Amino acid sequence: MFKAFLEPFRHPYPKEIIQRGGEGQPRGKPKAKAKDWSGTLGRIWRYLARRKGKLSLVLLMVVFSSGLALLGPYLLGVAVDHYLEGSGGRPWIIFLTGLALVYAGSSLTSWLQNIWMIEIAQETVYRLRTDLFAKLHRLPIPYYGKRQQGEIMSRVTNDIDNVSSTLNSSAIQIFSSVLTLVGTITVMLLLSPILTLLTFLVVPLMALGMRWITRRTGPLYKQRQRDLGNLNGYIEETLSGQRIIKAFSQEERVIRDFRERNDSIRRSGFWAQTISGFIPKLMNGLNNLSFALVAGIGGVLAIRGAVTVGVIIVFVEYARQFTRPLNDLANQWNTLLSAIAGAERVFEVLDEEEESRDEGQTAELEEVKGAVVFKNVTFSYEKEGAAATLKDISFTAEPGETVALVGPTGAGKTTLIQLLSRFYDPDSGTITLDGRDLTSVTRDSLRRRMAFVLQDSFLFQGTIRENIRFGRLNATDAEVEEAAKLANAHSFITRLADGYDKVLGIGGEGISQGQKQLLAIARALLADPSILVLDEATSSIDTVTEIKIQEGLQRLMRGRTSFVIAHRLNTIRQADKILVLQGGRLIEQGDHETLMAEGGFYSRLVQAYLEDRTRDTEEPTGGKPSGHF
Numbered sequence: 001m002f003k004a005f006l007e008p009f010r011h012p013y014p015k016e017i018i019q020r021g022g023e024g025q026p027r028g029k030p031k032a033k034a035k036d037w038s039g040t041l042g043r044i045w046r047y048l049a050r051r052k053g054k055l056s057l058v059l060l061m062v063v064f065s066s067g068l069a070l071l072g073p074y075l076l077g078v079a080v081d082h083y084l085e086g087s088g089g090r091p092w093i094i095f096l097t098g099l100a101l102v103y104a105g106s107s108l109t110s111w112l113q114n115i116w117m118i119e120i121a122q123e124t125v126y127r128l129r130t131d132l133f134a135k136l137h138r139l140p141i142p143y144y145g146k147r148q149q150g151e152i153m154s155r156v157t158n159d160i161d162n163v164s165s166t167l168n169s170s171a172i173q174i175f176s177s178v179l180t181l182v183g184t185i186t187v188m189l190l191l192s193p194i195l196t197l198l199t200f201l202v203v204p205l206m207a208l209g210m211r212w213i214t215r216r217t218g219p220l221y222k223q224r225q226r227d228l229g230n231l232n233g234y235i236e237e238t239l240s241g242q243r244i245i246k247a248f249s250q251e252e253r254v255i256r257d258f259r260e261r262n263d264s265i266r267r268s269g270f271w272a273q274t275i276s277g278f279i280p281k282l283m284n285g286l287n288n289l290s291f292a293l294v295a296g297i298g299g300v301l302a303i304r305g306a307v308t309v310g311v312i313i314v315f316v317e318y319a320r321q322f323t324r325p326l327n328d329l330a331n332q333w334n335t336l337l338s339a340i341a342g343a344e345r346v347f348e349v350l351d352e353e354e355e356s357r358d359e360g361q362t363a364e365l366e367e368v369k370g371a372v373v374f375k376n377v378t379f380s381y382e383k384e385g386a387a388a389t390l391k392d393i394s395f396t397a398e399p400g401e402t403v404a405l406v407g408p409t410g411a412g413k414t415t416l417i418q419l420l421s422r423f424y425d426p427d428s429g430t431i432t433l434d435g436r437d438l439t440s441v442t443r444d445s446l447r448r449r450m451a452f453v454l455q456d457s458f459l460f461q462g463t464i465r466e467n468i469r470f471g472r473l474n475a476t477d478a479e480v481e482e483a484a485k486l487a488n489a490h491s492f493i494t495r496l497a498d499g500y501d502k503v504l505g506i507g508g509e510g511i512s513q514g515q516k517q518l519l520a521i522a523r524a525l526l527a528d529p530s531i532l533v534l535d536e537a538t539s540s541i542d543t544v545t546e547i548k549i550q551e552g553l554q555r556l557m558r559g560r561t562s563f564v565i566a567h568r569l570n571t572i573r574q575a576d577k578i579l580v581l582q583g584g585r586l587i588e589q590g591d592h593e594t595l596m597a598e599g600g601f602y603s604r605l606v607q608a609y610l611e612d613r614t615r616d617t618e619e620p621t622g623g624k625p626s627g628h629f
């Protein structure tokens, strides 16, 4: 029994969180700067203030309902005195009707303030969510490299929800509590300063208790939000990497890791809720104390004729009314803390530096021939201390040429493409397109002239037609089908039960890898780009589909400057220019024949590849996957 009682407390009290103020950084590191609460509240206010008119109405209703709540007990006291004195002038029905009207008015005004506030809150959260989503799409690629998607998701969902529920109820309750409190104190002072003083005796105790509690719960709530974000990140990552987890039989380890993270939330949640659970108990206890003081000492004063019985009744009611808003304030305080923590995390994202908005680079790329020139381009991902990822790269690609990028893993092939698409800008050197520096044209117009067919072509949840049309949103159905025909995708699509209207699942679930590639080619054909980026598939696809993909790609590449991260010797051999990268340097460039004749790194790579293939033919199970460079 005793053990069962202690069971919930076996989660150790997270002292370290309280000590470091919930910042979540390891001990020993300097404390992060104090979070700007007033700034955050100010920003929430700026969102709310867009509905100033409605908000004023709400505030008016709050004033009315708080005033009426004050009037009720006062009328009661007047009625008691009136009848005790036996003057009996006015019939009781007048008092009763008056009281009924006051309470009905109080209910009506608080109902109105509620529904209007919900409307304002929902609109505010709608704006906040829209701003956050739009912002997420304006952030540069490196932002996503450093964070888990689930953690970002948590900000759009959990944190915004927190702000939403607080705005819906707590915000107005806090305002109403403050108003009721000020009104009650004023009327109390006017009626009897002595009894007011008695009622006030409990306030310092309340303040001390509240301080003790919120000092502990504030950091815990913050930590909980952060833990929740981490947990969401972990869930997202492990669900999207399910195949790999299963393939490596890592289910148990993943579940164990999850349990640890989940436990951290349980711990902070348990202690935050348990400690804040003391608030109503504390308030109730102190409320009863003040009630007893007013009734006891007030009774003595009434016997001595210092106050009337009516005043004591008013005070007993007011003593309750006076602690109720304090109680509400205390209860709402925790919700408010949690909402501010949520809002801070949302504003953190909104304050992130965006992919620079092409200031002063208003030039739009219109017609593009496709001459690409890299001149002494150097770039590194990590700006401090690390060696450059690309070093002094110079080459020229004429319009319509096919350029194959070749080199060992980590050589910098993908990075070169990232610079060409301006996901990153070079640290030094220049990249020009048709003679114009890429940094002098807008990213949008550049990317509109480019299309990508990647190994793992990303398809959206939606119909096949919508997925192809993503290449050019105003394309007609006929144009979509024409592109599918050119990409060799039409025949497989028409064999599907719903044809072009087949709905694909998340990430294009429902069709094969090869078919996804064909759709990606159709999408790129529809976009009609001047510059094409292909990341050749390394995985083996059946020969028939493979031939179809190659044909589709040939049609797509015709007349466009194409950069191919190539894995097949055939593709490389046909390229107009081969760029051989090693350790971030462009060590050789030229066509296949020239490079073979030079007898350098490339020729050794081809040699090794051919030997590998011969061995593979002799021992079909060993070595590299055949057919790949």
Ligand SMILES: Nc1ncnc2c1ncn2[C@@H]1O[C@H](COP(=O)(O)OP(=O)(O)OP(=O)(O)O)[C@@H](O)[C@H]1O
Binding pocket: 145, 381, 382, 389, 407, 408, 409, 410, 411, 412, 413, 414, 415, 416
């Ligand atoms: N976002 C990043 N932040 C920091 N370093 C990165 C990032 N992306 C890549 N790198 C590093 O830059 C180097 C070049 O990577 P890159 O992806 O360009 O190579 P690659 O030639 O395309 O390799 P692979 O053939 O394996 O795709 C590698 O050392 C890699 O670790």
